[in-house]
Amino acid sequence: MAKQVRVRFAPSPTGGLHIGGLRTALYNYLFARHQGGSFVLRIEDTDQARKVAGAEDYIRETLDWAGISPDESPWQGGDYGPYRQSERLDIYRQYAEQLVAAGHAYYAFDTPEELQAMRERLQAAKAAQQQYGIVTREQMTNSLTLSEAETRQRLQSGEPFVIRLKVPAGRTVVVEDVIRGHVEVATEQIDDKVLLKSDGYPTYHLANVVDDHLMQVTHVIRGEEWLPSAPLHVLLYQLLGWEDTMPVFAHLPLLLKPEGSGKLSKRDADKHGFPIFPLAWTDPRTGEEAAGFREQGYLPEAVVNFLALLGWNPGTDEELFDRQRLIELFDLQRINKSGVKFDIEKARWFNQQYLKNTPVTTLADWFTEQADRHGVTCAPDKAVAIAEALRERITLVPDLWQQGAFFLVAPDSYDEKVARKKWSTEVATVLQDFANRLNEELVQDGEATKQALWETAQTHGMGIGKVMPGLRLALTGSGGGPDLMTIIAILGAEETRQRIARAIERLS
Numbered sequence: 001m002a003k004q005v006r007v008r009f010a011p012s013p014t015g016g017l018h019i020g021g022l023r024t025a026l027y028n029y030l031f032a033r034h035q036g037g038s039f040v041l042r043i044e045d046t047d048q049a050r051k052v053a054g055a056e057d058y059i060r061e062t063l064d065w066a067g068i069s070p071d072e073s074p075w076q077g078g079d080y081g082p083y084r085q086s087e088r089l090d091i092y093r094q095y096a097e098q099l100v101a102a103g104h105a106y107y108a109f110d111t112p113e114e115l116q117a118m119r120e121r122l123q124a125a126k127a128a129q130q131q132y133g134i135v136t137r138e139q140m141t142n143s144l145t146l147s148e149a150e151t152r153q154r155l156q157s158g159e160p161f162v163i164r165l166k167v168p169a170g171r172t173v174v175v176e177d178v179i180r181g182h183v184e185v186a187t188e189q190i191d192d193k194v195l196l197k198s199d200g201y202p203t204y205h206l207a208n209v210v211d212d213h214l215m216q217v218t219h220v221i222r223g224e225e226w227l228p229s230a231p232l233h234v235l236l237y238q239l240l241g242w243e244d245t246m247p248v249f250a251h252l253p254l255l256l257k258p259e260g261s262g263k264l265s266k267r268d269a270d271k272h273g274f275p276i277f278p279l280a281w282t283d284p285r286t287g288e289e290a291a292g293f294r295e296q297g298y299l300p301e302a303v304v305n306f307l308a309l310l311g312w313n314p315g316t317d318e319e320l321f322d323r324q325r326l327i328e329l330f331d332l333q334r335i336n337k338s339g340v341k342f343d344i345e346k347a348r349w350f351n352q353q354y355l356k357n358t359p360v361t362t363l364a365d366w367f368t369e370q371a372d373r374h375g376v377t378c379a380p381d382k383a384v385a386i387a388e389a390l391r392e393r394i395t396l397v398p399d400l401w402q403q404g405a406f407f408l409v410a411p412d413s414y415d416e417k418v419a420r421k422k423w424s425t426e427v428a429t430v431l432q433d434f435a436n437r438l439n440e441e442l443v444q445d446g447e448a449t450k451q452a453l454w455e456t457a458q459t460h461g462m463g464i465g466k467v468m469p470g471l472r473l474a475l476t477g478s479g480g481g482p483d484l485m486t487i488i489a490i491l492g493a494e495e496t497r498q499r500i501a502r503a504i505e506r507l508s
């Protein structure tokens with residue numbers, strides 16, 4: 001029987017989760033669900049200096065919002081916990097010591113000044129490899145160059161030390177990546193990475209590999225920025241004797257700037273005026289606030305659909321996939337190798353599609369909440385009619401109020417350009433006559449209302465096309481919007497009459 005699939009999303013709580021991080025989480029989730037496996041969330045908080053308060057809660061809230069909650073996590077537990085690396089320090093130390101005992105790692109006592117001196121020496125000599133590694137380790141202060149007795153004495157006296165990996169010389173490390181293919185690296189290229197730091201915390205590399213092994217992770221699906229670390233991870237699996245259970249690696253393509261070259265950054269997002277965080281995020285250190293997709297009125301289902309196709313090809317021309325379809329179709333084979341341009345217009349398009357498919361009663365509820373927030377009440381029937389009138393026109397949730405406030409609040413200013421071009425005394429006369437003909441029964445019949453407008457215009461020798469823009473301006477204050485007869489029906493005869501009267505007074 002094939003091994004039970006287990007994947008993990010392993011963010012470091014160092015700030016708000018970038019939208020690319022949410023894509024990584026989503027691909028792990030979709031793969032796990034497709035395979036009937038488990039989706040694990042692990043918090044990689046071994047870098048105490050970079051840990052940011054609130055970041056872990058932010059990750060949790062983001063995954064909840066997107067509906068991709070894990071099966072195992074620090075919050076709900078599971079059989080392989082604890083799921084926060086800061087709670088697993090003893091485990092990492094034990095494996096670091098095991099590597100030392102096996103001759104695959106060593107204690108190093110070099111001070112920051114000594115390390116600096118080493119770098120300067122190598123730079124001056126223009127050495128090909130300027131790293132703590134196969135060549136240089138022999139000149140440094142570590143358990144390879146010190147006698148056993150001295151090493152023991154230094155450890156016992158509490159001198160600060162790190163544990164470094166002893167990278168074996170003359171080997172080629174091979175990474176078989178499902179997406180990137182075959183990657184080969186000579187061990188001479190790999191430095192003697194610190195595995196355990198002097199504060200007793202592991203580095204990312206050790207903790208990540210130990211946890212993936214102990215948590216029985218079968219597939220490592222993560223961003224391309226980790227591809228350079230993969231050979232080191234493979235080497236660690238080999239030296240720890242875990243080669244048989246090495247996970248499958250899949251490094252996801254980078255998200256690129258809208259212009260298409262270079263990695264998408266917060267600066268690019270700011271420049272183009274779109275969010276880069278799923279939820280709004282305030283950095284507790286700087287107080288800096290950043291916008292979120294949620295707050296800007298993107299629906300989570302739309303964002304999920306958008307992200308799913310940002311690097312993965314479903315193999316059909318369709319673009320709209322609900323979660324169930326994504327799970328059915330998702331595989332690692334059809335993930336692109338090359339980076340993908342981040343196109344916010346596409347995200348907006350998806351949102352528009354999902355808004356169109358949102359039940360009108362839900363849209364009405366959102367509109368009513370937005371009205372409430374502006375201190376305006378809206379009757380339920382009216383909210384439904386307004387939502388119906390707007391549903392094909394909106395892109396983001398707040399557009400409901402932005403485009404529909406006029407239904408509840410009469411305009412107190414009029415678009416000047418439209419007024420200059422479309423308003424005239426003649427138009428005002430027609431609208432006055434038209435207003436006089438209105439009654440509640442008539443306005444509920446769009447065709448009849450239009451007929452009445454047409455007839456009124458005719459009696460003044462005008463076409464309906466000449467008066468419609470002025471009527472719209474009087475009712476909404478602007479030159480665009482939903483169907484005019486629908487607007488009149490929703491406003492009702494009395495309100496329509498009042499708005500026409502007001503416009504005549506103000507514009508003439």
Ligand code: GLU
Pocket residue numbers: 009010011012044208221222223226
């Ligand atoms: N903690 C790493 C990060 O923040 C995880 C990388 C990995 O998935 O191995 O992205």
